[in-house]
Amino acid sequence: xxxxxxxxxxxxxxxxxxxxxxxxxxxxxxxxxxxxxxxxxxxxxxxxxxxxxxxxxxxxxxxxxxxxxxxxxxxxxxxxxxxxxxxxxxxxxxxxxxxxxxxxxxxxxxxxxxxxxxxxxxxxxxxxxxxxxxxxxxxxxxxxxxxxxxxxxxxxxxxxxxxxxxxxxxxxxxxxxxxxxxxxxxxxxxxxxxxxxxxxxxxxxxxxxxxxxxxxxxxxxxxxxxxxxxxxxxxxxxxxxxxxxxxxxxxxxxxxxxxxxxxxxxxxxxxxxxxxxxxxxxxxxxxxxxxxxxxxxxxxxxxxxxxxxxxxxxxxxxxxxxxxxxxxxxx
Numbered sequence: 001x002x003x004x005x006x007x008x009x010x011x012x013x014x015x016x017x018x019x020x021x022x023x024x025x026x027x028x029x030x031x032x033x034x035x036x037x038x039x040x041x042x043x044x045x046x047x048x049x050x051x052x053x054x055x056x057x058x059x060x061x062x063x064x065x066x067x068x069x070x071x072x073x074x075x076x077x078x079x080x081x082x083x084x085x086x087x088x089x090x091x092x093x094x095x096x097x098x099x100x101x102x103x104x105x106x107x108x109x110x111x112x113x114x115x116x117x118x119x120x121x122x123x124x125x126x127x128x129x130x131x132x133x134x135x136x137x138x139x140x141x142x143x144x145x146x147x148x149x150x151x152x153x154x155x156x157x158x159x160x161x162x163x164x165x166x167x168x169x170x171x172x173x174x175x176x177x178x179x180x181x182x183x184x185x186x187x188x189x190x191x192x193x194x195x196x197x198x199x200x201x202x203x204x205x206x207x208x209x210x211x212x213x214x215x216x217x218x219x220x221x222x223x224x225x226x227x228x229x230x231x232x233x234x235x236x237x238x239x240x241x242x243x244x245x246x247x248x249x250x251x252x253x254x255x256x257x258x259x260x261x262x263x264x265x266x267x268x269x270x271x272x273x274x275x276x277x278x279x280x281x282x283x284x285x286x287x288x289x290x291x292x293x294x295x296x297x298x299x300x301x302x303x304x305x306x307x308x309x310x311x312x313x314x315x316x317x318x319x320x321x322x323x324x325x326x327x328x329x330x331x
Contacts, residue, residue, distance in 0.1 A: 004251070009038035010045065010053045029108040030135065107134060112141035124150060128157035132196045137308070140203035151208075152215040159197040159216065159223055194223070198230035203304060234264065234303040237310065238271055244319040245275040251309050256302045258287050263299035 012020040012035065024032055107115050107130070115138075119127050127146075131139040131154065143151050197216075201209050217224035237245065249257070249272070261269050261284075269288075273281040313319040 005034045005038045006042075007053045007056060008035050009042060010050060011057055013039055013042060014050060014054075108138065112138055113145060116142045116145040120146065120150075124153040125157050128154050128161055131200065132158055132161060136196075136199035137203040137304075139200045143200065143204065144208060148211070152212055155197055155200070155212050156216060156219060156223075158200065159194050159227060161196070162193060194226040195230050198227050198232075201227065202231055202233070202307065232307065232311075234260065234307060235268055238268060240310070240319060242275050244313070245271065247313055247318055248306065248310055249275060251313075252306055254284070254287070256305060258284065258291055259294055259298055260302040260306055261288055262291060262294045263296065263303065 012023060015023070024035075027035070110118075115134075119130055119142075122130075127150075131142065134142070143154060146154065201212065204212065213224060213228070216227060237248075240248070257272070261272065264272075273284065276284060310319060
């Protein structure tokens, strides 16, 4: 099954390097990295496969319009009328925060090790402020490279960070050599808080996650519980409806799913099997039984890759997620 990343790689490879380069300019760092990696693995494509990708592109492109171009003012007005000033401002701050922190985009292109080295000697509060502006998985990779003491200190500060004033962003701009930019007076940028801490912890891995949560629990049990309630783990897929599971399965490679299920509960496995065709579920059961012992780290890595797909589908409004102790949230 060809997923979206592979389709994009095939499409760009057929355009030619100059045209492909123009397209890549409009993508996010992670998207460029994923597509480039997929390009490296493309081998022996037949005409039917390439034609299928172009058919999908034509169908997708034909459904697009110019709506959405230069539409910030329209969106701001529409949300304000629908939600009121306060709610609209909170939502707009989240979806448009990059306008106040354009410099941080440079860090998203860097290797986590390089970022960690650059900021390792800064105050933990500065590190926390930087990390909440990065994607959770990149922030987690950077945190892993710090000492245990710094790691725990930074996570606590992320958990209690409720916003960043423009003056603080301007100070960071100086510290990081203009990697960050300030905003309008009185306006806060992207918020930290328990949600940001939970997102980062989701990518930390079992041992580090447990150690860091224990440190938070020793510092403030209530805060630790709030973070845990916001975390989304593999077993939370039990709360995703069947339609959502089916959408996820379309984008997951069979081998990755087999490894992920090695560490899943029987209930979780049955949830997956019932959302497959009878033949596919029978084959998956056989493959799972035939699979030998797998390292826990490998199981966790594959589960987290699947969770990335789930979160993306959630961001696109295709899958509804719920976390421990919360009601279903539709986005």
